[in-house]
Each structure stands twice: as C-alpha cells, then as structure tokens.
Amino acid sequence: MKHRPAPPDLKAAALFVAVIAALFALQFVLPEYHRLSVTRIMVLAVFATGYNILFGYTGLLSLGHAMFFGAGLYTAGLCAYHLGWGVPAAFAGGVVAGALLALLVGCVALRTTGVSFMIVTLMFAQVAYLATLYFTAYTRGDEGLVLPQAARSFEWFGASVDLTDPATRYNLSLLLLVIALAAVWGVARSRTGRAMVAIRENEPRARMLGYNTFAVKLQALIISGALSAAAGAAYALLFAYIGSSFAAIQYSIDALLYTLLGGPGSVLGPVLGAFLMFYLVDVASQYTSAYLLVTGVALILLVLYFPRGILGTVKHRWLPWLP
Amino acid sequence: MNFAPFLFLASLEGLVQAAVLCLTAVGLSLVFGVMRVVNVAHGEFFMLGAVLAWWLASLTPGHAAFGFALALVIAPALVGAVALAADRLILKRLDYRPEATIVATIGLLYVIQQTALLTFGPDARPVEAPFYFRVQFPWFGYSGHKLLVVAAAAAVLLAAWYVIAKTRIGLVMRATRFDRDTARAFGINVHRVYAAVFAVGAMFAAVGAVLVVPVRQAHYLMGLDPLLLSFIVVIIGGLGSIRGTVVAAILIGFSDGLISVFFSPTLAKMASTLLVALVLVFKPQGLFAVQSR
Numbered sequence: 077m078k079h080r081p082a083p084p085d086l087k088a089a090a091l092f093v094a095v096i097a098a099l100f101a102l103q104f105v106l107p108e109y110h111r112l113s114v115t116r117i118m119v120l121a122v123f124a125t126g127y128n129i130l131f132g133y134t135g136l137l138s139l140g141h142a143m144f145f146g147a148g149l150y151t152a153g154l155c156a157y158h159l160g161w162g163v164p165a166a167f168a169g170g171v172v173a174g175a176l177l178a179l180l181v182g183c184v185a186l187r188t189t190g191v192s193f194m195i196v197t198l199m200f201a202q203v204a205y206l207a208t209l210y211f212t213a214y215t216r217g218d219e220g221l222v223l224p225q226a227a228r229s230f231e232w233f234g235a236s237v238d239l240t241d242p243a244t245r246y247n248l249s250l251l252l253l254v255i256a257l258a259a260v261w262g263v264a265r266s267r268t269g270r271a272m273v274a275i276r277e278n279e280p281r282a283r284m285l286g287y288n289t290f291a292v293k294l295q296a297l298i299i300s301g302a303l304s305a306a307a308g309a310a311y312a313l314l315f316a317y318i319g320s321s322f323a324a325i326q327y328s329i330d331a332l333l334y335t336l337l338g339g340p341g342s343v344l345g346p347v348l349g350a351f352l353m354f355y356l357v358d359v360a361s362q363y364t365s366a367y368l369l370v371t372g373v374a375l376i377l378l379v380l381y382f383p384r385g386i387l388g389t390v391k392h393r394w395l396p397w398l399p
Numbered sequence: 400m401n402f403a404p405f406l407f408l409a410s411l412e413g414l415v416q417a418a419v420l421c422l423t424a425v426g427l428s429l430v431f432g433v434m435r436v437v438n439v440a441h442g443e444f445f446m447l448g449a450v451l452a453w454w455l456a457s458l459t460p461g462h463a464a465f466g467f468a469l470a471l472v473i474a475p476a477l478v479g480a481v482a483l484a485a486d487r488l489i490l491k492r493l494d495y496r497p498e499a500t501i502v503a504t505i506g507l508l509y510v511i512q513q514t515a516l517l518t519f520g521p522d523a524r525p526v527e528a529p530f531y532f533r534v535q536f537p538w539f540g541y542s543g544h545k546l547l548v549v550a551a552a553a554a555v556l557l558a559a560w561y562v563i564a565k566t567r568i569g570l571v572m573r574a575t576r577f578d579r580d581t582a583r584a585f586g587i588n589v590h591r592v593y594a595a596v597f598a599v600g601a602m603f604a605a606v607g608a609v610l611v612v613p614v615r616q617a618h619y620l621m622g623l624d625p626l627l628l629s630f631i632v633v634i635i636g637g638l639g640s641i642r643g644t645v646v647a648a649i650l651i652g653f654s655d656g657l658i659s660v661f662f663s664p665t666l667a668k669m670a671s672t673l674l675v676a677l678v679l680v681f682k683p684q685g686l687f688a689v690q691s692r
C-alpha cells in the first residue's frame with residue numbers, strides 16, 4: 077500500500093488514452109462483420125471489467141456473474157418491451173437492478189468464503205436462470221424477445237440517437253467501456269480499492285488492521301454487479317434481443333475466462349482477454365460445432381501454467397507501472 | 400381412480416432414481432471428503448460411462464446381455480483411467496488447491512463434453528437392456544432391469560462400505576482424509592491415495608451410468624443433471640460425509656419424482672437449488688451430518 081509516485085500514473089494514463097484512441101480509430105478500418113464483433117466484445121469487456129473488481133481485486137471467485145449480466149439484460153429489456161420505457165430509463169433500471177441483486181446476494185453469499193462462495197454463487201445464478209425460464213409468459217424463455225422499434229432510438233438533450241446505426245452502437249459501447257475502465261481505475265486507486273487488495277492478499281490481516289472486511293467485500297460485489305448489469309442492459313438495448321441463454325452458466329464462465337486470460341487485477345486485462353477469447357471461439361466455431369472445447373482447454377492451461385494472465389505477467393516481469 | 404398403484408409406481412421409479420443418484424453422489428462425496436476437491440467434471444464421468452457403454456454394446460455381437468456385462472466391467476475401468484490421467488496431469492500439478500481445482504475441473508467438464516460431441520455426435524442413442532424380464536405386480540408389470548439397477552447399486556455401495564470401514568485400504572483412505580500431514584508422516588503415499596480416490600470416485604459415477612443407460616439414452620449433455628443433483632445431495636448430506644450422502648440421495652431421489660408430480664419441474668428445481676444454497680450458507684455441515692468423524 078505504498079504511495080506511488082506520479083510518473084507511473086502518467087504512463088498509465090497515456091496507455092489508456094492510446095488504447096481508447098486505437099479502439100476509436102478501429103471503426104474506420106474494420107469491415108462490417110468485425111465492427112459488429114468488436115461492438116459486442118466491448119460490451120462483454122465491460123462485463124469482464126465488472127467481474128475483475130470482485131475476482132481480480134478482492135479475490136472473490138464468483139461462478140454466478142451471469143445473474144448480474146442477466147439482471148441488467150432482463151430489467152432493461154422487459155421494461156422496454158412491456159412497459160415502453162425509453163432507452164436511458166431502461167438502461168438505468170438495469171444498472172439499479174444489478175446493484176440491488178448484488179446487495180441481496182452479497183448479504184447471504186458473503187457469509188461464505190472460498191469454495192463455498194463459488195458454489196453458492198453458482199447456485200443463485202442457476203436459480204436466476206431457471207426464473208427466466210419459469211416466467212416464460214413475460215420472457216419467452218429460450219426463444220427470447222426482440223425489442224420493438226420504439227426502443228431502438230431515443231432523444232438525448234435534443235439530439236436523436238438511432239440504435240440501429242452500426243456506428244452509433246460502436247461508439248456507445250466504446251463510451252460504456254471508457255466509463256467502466258475509468259470506474260475500475262478510480263476504485264483501484266481509492267482507499268476502498270486498496271482495502272480490497274488487502275483482503276485479497278490476506279483477509280484475517282486486513283480485519284486485524286481494523287477494516288470492516290464484510291462491508292468492503294459487499295461494496296466490491298455491488299460495484300461489480302452494477303457494472304455487469306450495465307453490460308447486460310447495454311447488450312439488450314444495443315442488439316435488441318433478450319433470451320435465457322444470456323443468463324446461463326456459460327456467461328459466468330466466460331467472464332471468468334476473459335479475466336483469467338487477460339490478467340486478473342489489471343485494469344486492461346479483461347478487455348484484452350475478451351478480445352482474444354471472443355475471436356478464438358469465433359474462429360473455432362467456423363470449423364467445428366464443439367467450439368467450447370477451446371474454452372475448456374483454455375481454462376485448464378491458464379490455471380496450470382499462466383495464473384497471472386497476459387497483462388498480469390507483463391506487469392510482474394517487465395512493466396510494474398501497468399495499471 | 401385408485402391412488403395406491405400410482406404411488407407404488409412412483410416409489411419404484413423413485414427407488415431407481417435414488418439408487419443411481421446414490422452411486423453418483425457417493426463418488427463426488429468421496430472425492431471431496433478425502434481430497435477436498437470439488438469435482439465439477441463429475442457429471443461428465445457419468446456421461447462418459449454411458450457413452451462408452453453404448454460404444455462397447457454396439458461392438459459386441461450376440462445377446463444384449465453380453466454387451467451390457469462387458470460394458471459394466473470395461474466402461475468404468477476406462478473412465479477410471481481418464482480420471483487417473485486428469486489427476487496426474489492437472490490436479491496434482493495444482494497441488495489440489497481447492498479454488499484452482501474447481502476452475503480446472505470446469506475446464507475438464509468442457510473438454511470431456513465437447514470431445515464426446517466430436518466423436519459420439521449430438522444425437523441421443525439407446526442401449527438395449529440385457530434382458531426383458533418383467534416382474535408382475537397385481538396392478539402392472541415392472542421392468543426387471545430397473546430392479547436389477549437397484550440391487551446392483553446396493554451391492555456396490557455395500558462393497559464400498561466394507562472396503563472403507565473394514566479393510567487396510569479403507570484405513571489408509573480414512574487416515575488421509577482425517578489429516579494428510581500425519582498420514583504422510585506415517586509413511587502413507589498421499590498422492591497415490593488421492594489418485595486412487597479420484598479414479599474410484601469417477602468409476603462410481605460410471606457404474607451408475609452404465610446401469611441406467613438402458614433406461615435413459617446416452618447423450619453428450621446428459622452429465623449436467625446428475626452433476627447438479629449430486630451437488631444437492633452432497634451438500635444436504637454434509638460435505639464429505641458418506642453416510643449423510645446416502646441418506647440424502649435416497650430422500651432426494653424419492654422426493655424428486657413426487658415433487659414434480661405436484662409442482663412444475665422448473666419451480667421444483669428453483670426451490671431446491673435455492674434451498675441448497677441456503678443450507679450451504681447457514682448450515683454447511685449438512686442436515687444429516689453425523690457429528691463424529
């Protein structure tokens with residue numbers, strides 16, 4: 077918890093600006109198919125960034141983050157579909173729903189640690205997934221819902237925003253990613269962020285130093301849940317479709333995998349992980365229907381040989397200033 | 400309409416379900432009890448057993464009973480070999496750290512499941528029952544094979560109990576489970592015990608799968624349900640307690656059929672999953688755990 081001198085922060089800030097500028101520039105050179113892929117990846121990267129707060133910084137391994145993604149997705153989607161909410165209201169509703177669910181889940185699940193926490197979050201997420209199937213009258217379960225035309229555009233301070241326009245969608249998801257990264261960077265540098273890392277490294281010691289570790293963990297879970305839900309709400313509103321598969325365990329595993337691959341506990345790690353893994357699975361699925369084999373092999377290899385992930389290793393070996 | 404035959408039929412079906420669940424869950428419980436490893440790929444060992452049984456049965460000419468008998472011996476042995484390899488190549492290298500092994504076994508789940516999809520294909524395939532003898536009850540005839548499943552499961556569990564409680568091998572296992580450092584100090588090769596327990600745990604699931612595959616069909620996704628049910632049973636029964644596991648498996652195997660008669664299966668699954676999560680949070684020693692070790 078030593079105080080970092082200014083220059084590394086400057087370098088980190090420069091890196092952020094470079095990454096964001098590169099992502100912004102990318103839309104002008106990418107062909108249509110890949111521009112859509114990158115739009116999706118950036119939303120998934122927001123999800124993984126939310127996951128990273130809990131796993132990378134606080135050291136809590138959740139196997140149920142699909143429920144927060146799903147809470148955002150379904151709250152935004154159902155409010156837009158059934159209640160005719162506008163896009164900004166539906167998005168905000170999704171984020172609030174995710175934060176509330178995280179509060180509720182946290183109060184119960186955070187009584188456990190380690191393996192029990194993993195299983196309990198897995199089971200809560202399974203209940204949430206089954207709920208999307210059970211209330212099929214509203215959600216249409218696996219088949220899902222396509223959002224109406226009214227939810228495809230909105231007015232924002234006099235300007236009309238059209239969500240069917242690919243360029244608009246790309247830049248909105250980039251904006252969301254920038255906000256998420258800024259939030260994580262801010263949290264990581266704050267007192268709470270350092271308390272999170274202290275808990276990750278040694279919870280009894282953090283408690284002995286006087287931290288209310290339960291409160292810090294709950295804060296981490298709420299921030300993490302809200303960011304994951306923001307990703308889910310954005311996914312629903314940008315791509316105008318909600319379905320049960322987005323709340324399935326696969327999505328929890330994906331968030332874990334993106335974070336593990338890119339580097340848990342590094343701000344940009346989950347973004348890099350989401351990019352690499354998305355394209356790896358995309359390429360694999362062109363050759364075989366068993367493309368989830370890639371997911372399985374990647375999980376095993378990462379745990380065995382590469383637990384710090386890509387950016388975690390780079391930071392450890394070469395660039396200690398990396399955020 | 401007379402309700403008694405219905406209830407009797409439901410109990411018989413519950414008994415079959417409970418028998419298979421017992422085998423699968425005891426395997427999971429054994430692995431968790433001795434190694435402190437939560438094996439998320441356990442259901443895939445079940446699936447692998449069923450798929451191998453189909454393969455072996457389709458290779459064997461002649462009467463279906465030969466193929467079934469062959470599958471009952473060879474499929475669990477092959478699954479045990481796969482588990483042994485997984486232990487050596489993955490779990491041992493992770494030093495059996497609980498959180499890392501969960502992530503690794505999730506990976507293993509995908510690897511086994513997707514490999515089955517690549518080789519066995521996406522279709523469900525039936526395996527012929529070894530015989531078609533029907534037991535005549537006053538109201539209906541009942542598949543003799545299903546009763547064989549129950550008897551065989553009971554026999555396997557009794558044998559397991561005998562080995563664990565009465566033999567030297569069992570003593571070594573219990574010692575390792577109780578305190579692995581002390582066990583090591585007494586010259587027990589803990590890694591060998593772990594490898595054996597992981598293989599045997601997987602074989603339990605495979606035996607259950609081979610027994611039941613003539614009733615259900617072999618399919619590459621069939622491992623997920625037994626996995627969830629086994630988790631539920633192991634948690635309710637008390638993590639790592641074999642006796643509690645057997646009691647819980649019988650209870651849940653029975654009630655699962657009955658509950659889904661009265662409620663929507665999805666709602667029943669939701670309620671039971673939520674209940675189990677709460678048990679794990681508020682009463683992690685399980686509902687039927689015996690206090691002494």
